[in-house]
Amino acid sequence: MKARLTIDEYTSGILTGDRIVLGKAISLIESNLSTDEQQAIQLVERIIDKTGNSIRIGITGVPGVGKSTFIETFGKFVTGQGKKIAVLTVDPSSQLTKGSILGDKTRMDELSKNNRAFIRPTASGNVLGGVANKTREAILLCEAAGFDVIVVETVGVGQSEVAVKNMVDFFLLLMLAGAGDELQGIKKGIMEMADSVVISKADGDNMKHATEAQAEYQQALHLVPSSISGWSPKVLTCSSLTNTGIQEIWKMILKFKDHATKSGFFEQNRMQQNIAWFQEHFNHLLKNDFRRFPSIQAEFINLEKKIADQKISVQAAANELLSSYHRAIKNS
Amino acid sequence: MKARLTIDEYTSGILTGDRIVLGKAISLIESNLSTDEQQAIQLVERIIDKTGNSIRIGITGVPGVGKSTFIETFGKFVTGQGKKIAVLTVDPSSQLTKGSILGDKTRMDELSKNNRAFIRPTASGNVLGGVANKTREAILLCEAAGFDVIVVETVGVGQSEVAVKNMVDFFLLLMLAGAGDELQGIKKGIMEMADSVVISKADGDNMKHATEAQAEYQQALHLVPSSISGWSPKVLTCSSLTNTGIQEIWKMILKFKDHATKSGFFEQNRMQQNIAWFQEHFNHLLKNDFRRFPSIQAEFINLEKKIADQKISVQAAANELLSSYHRAIKNS
Numbered sequence: 001m002k003a004r005l006t007i008d009e010y011t012s013g014i015l016t017g018d019r020i021v022l023g024k025a026i027s028l029i030e031s032n033l034s035t036d037e038q039q040a041i042q043l044v045e046r047i048i049d050k051t052g053n054s055i056r057i058g059i060t061g062v063p064g065v066g067k068s069t070f071i072e073t074f075g076k077f078v079t080g081q082g083k084k085i086a087v088l089t090v091d092p093s094s095q096l097t098k099g100s101i102l103g104d105k106t107r108m109d110e111l112s113k114n115n116r117a118f119i120r121p122t123a124s125g126n127v128l129g130g131v132a133n134k135t136r137e138a139i140l141l142c143e144a145a146g147f148d149v150i151v152v153e154t155v156g157v158g159q160s161e162v163a164v165k166n167m168v169d170f171f172l173l174l175m176l177a178g179a180g181d182e183l184q185g186i187k188k189g190i191m192e193m194a195d196s197v198v199i200s201k202a203d204g205d206n207m208k209h210a211t212e213a214q215a216e217y218q219q220a221l222h223l224v225p226s227s228i229s230g231w232s233p234k235v236l237t238c239s240s241l242t243n244t245g246i247q248e249i250w251k252m253i254l255k256f257k258d259h260a261t262k263s264g265f266f267e268q269n270r271m272q273q274n275i276a277w278f279q280e281h282f283n284h285l286l287k288n289d290f291r292r293f294p295s296i297q298a299e300f301i302n303l304e305k306k307i308a309d310q311k312i313s314v315q316a317a318a319n320e321l322l323s324s325y326h327r328a329i330k331n332s
Numbered sequence: 333m334k335a336r337l338t339i340d341e342y343t344s345g346i347l348t349g350d351r352i353v354l355g356k357a358i359s360l361i362e363s364n365l366s367t368d369e370q371q372a373i374q375l376v377e378r379i380i381d382k383t384g385n386s387i388r389i390g391i392t393g394v395p396g397v398g399k400s401t402f403i404e405t406f407g408k409f410v411t412g413q414g415k416k417i418a419v420l421t422v423d424p425s426s427q428l429t430k431g432s433i434l435g436d437k438t439r440m441d442e443l444s445k446n447n448r449a450f451i452r453p454t455a456s457g458n459v460l461g462g463v464a465n466k467t468r469e470a471i472l473l474c475e476a477a478g479f480d481v482i483v484v485e486t487v488g489v490g491q492s493e494v495a496v497k498n499m500v501d502f503f504l505l506l507m508l509a510g511a512g513d514e515l516q517g518i519k520k521g522i523m524e525m526a527d528s529v530v531i532s533k534a535d536g537d538n539m540k541h542a543t544e545a546q547a548e549y550q551q552a553l554h555l556v557p558s559s560i561s562g563w564s565p566k567v568l569t570c571s572s573l574t575n576t577g578i579q580e581i582w583k584m585i586l587k588f589k590d591h592a593t594k595s596g597f598f599e600q601n602r603m604q605q606n607i608a609w610f611q612e613h614f615n616h617l618l619k620n621d622f623r624r625f626p627s628i629q630a631e632f633i634n635l636e637k638k639i640a641d642q643k644i645s646v647q648a649a650a651n652e653l654l655s656s657y658h659r660a661i662k663n664s
Binding site: 282304308314 | 377380603606613619639657661662
């Protein structure tokens with residue numbers, strides 16, 4: 001099968017739930033080639049009215065907390081309930097090496113062989129905004145392909161969690177019992193975003209720690225300002241090893257969806273997410289618009305040189321470039 | 333003294349090293365009022381050729397590692413050497429509460445009374461880029477006011493550290509011995525950015541742990557791709573309690589500056605930072621430019637409504653808005 005398909009081939013493949021075509025379509029979306037970008041926009045337009053019919057679940061937690069194992073166990077349970085699950089990953093790479101934090105592990109081995117599951121470790125990029133944008137589009141494609149549970153996984157590093165929170169319905173934070181106060185400190189902002197904290201590896205000798213941590217986190221969450229959803233975050237425990245707690249987590253998510261649908265929060269939240277996405281996407285277009293004009297590109301380079309030679313301040317240079325951009329648009 | 337001064341008053345106050353005026357000037361820079369913004373740009377233009385004559389040191393580490401105590405001890409040492417030190421903070425607030433992570437503690441009590449020191453817990457904002465931009469301008473003001481050591485402190489949460497790394501000459505990561513593997517895992521990307529890792533609280537019972545950690549981190553840093561500065565990151569230990577290791581840290585920083593100045597990296601790096609800042613600042617101007625046009629603002633709101641009512645896709649709406657922006661510029 002060739003690397004790139006026609007729009008019709010992408011569309012019909014996705015709408016019939018063909019996972020290979022879905023994978024290729026996500027590659028198209030991830031491409032930075034401008035012809036691919038054009039096609040990706042068309043593709044999203046084509047499938048847009050088949051989207052939205054899923055529960056979008058964000059999952060985060062520090063490396064070592066057992067996210068992959070949890071998602072594998074959770075995915076097996078959910079597919080066992082007759083659901084189709086898609087797993088996407090937002091992975092802002094290590095700044096200098098550009099290496100993937102997640103890519104080097106064999107992950108979710110069993111789930112990946114399940115034909116009700118689709119696992120896609122999204123290629124990472126150095127611009128988080130860009131990655132987030134592409135992940136949002138990938139969610140839409142998965143929905144159009146009939147996946148009714150979409151998991152968006154992220155590593156526990158600040159900004160990426162905010163990005164994921166802003167594209168999901170339900171945000172789940174995986175934590176380890178007894179991982180130390182420092183770790184909890186750094187997670188404070190993340191905790192506030194969570195609809196649920198799940199304490200993983202609650203088995204064997206760890207059981208006591210996990211139960212204690214559950215009480216502690218539940219207490220901590222009482223200090224968090226209550227969410228506009230009206231939902232009180234729940235703290236649960238689970239073990240992928242002994243396969244316990246997974247059903248309760250799924251029940252909780254269904255309960256949340258029911259609660260949020262009845263209160264109108266579910267639709268309201270998605271609407272607000274779309275509006276925020278629109279603003280971001282417009283900024284993205286704007287940021288790249290001036291590259292259409294060779295004269296502006298040339299001036300950009302010229303101003304960079306002046307800044308390097310300390311002949312102009314950063315602020316003055318930026319103002320000058322904006323004026324030139326206006327002139328270029330007027331003359332176009 | 334009134335809240336706002338004239339440009340002449342700000343300029344002369346800063347150039348004579350008046351810390352009260354410097355504080356007010358930083359408030360001006362932090363203001364989002366458009367009249368203040370205009371004045372802030374003018375002010376930076378006025379003092380720009382008195383800037384640059386400092387060593388800019390970024391300091392990061394998770395909450396609990398003892399950053400404030402370290403900076404206090406370091407600051408006392410450096411001022412004892414006849415230097416003037418300014419301490420700025422980049423503090424991306426907790427996403428939901430907008431509360432300051434740092435603001436609730438009484439911090440650097442002794443240093444704040446030292447007349448060779450200036451401590452400014454920069455007001456935080458919800459847009460990291462904006463905060464970073466203002467911190468960069470604050471650095472310039474401090475330099476113009478004669479501070480020769482500028483410390484930019486950040487909390488250990490991902491993106492803010494990248495922002496700080498990109499505005500300093502030397503980046504120092506404070507770590508605790510024995511804080512667990514998870515913590516080290518999450519810090520991998522940060523480690524790669526560090527010019528030095530300093531293990532704090534190396535005293536009493538902790539001494540052995542600290543020395544072991546020193547060896548371990550030094551080993552880990554050998555795995556990190558070597559920096560383009562040609563500098564090999566050093567791992568040191570220190571104790572603010574017993575006041576040990578501080579002199580060695582200062583010596584190391586001076587050695588780095590000497591090394592980087594001779595190799596040309598010091599100037600090269602600052603030049604590249606300015607160019608990156610220019611690009612960011614231009615994007616910032618661009619992002620706000622369309623707000624000049626009432627018609628575009630109205631269309632923006634109209635498109636948001638259409639998105640909420642699911643009458644248009646996010647991508648199509650953004651494209652439409654860009655076209656309208658072009659038309660508005662042409663007609664202006």
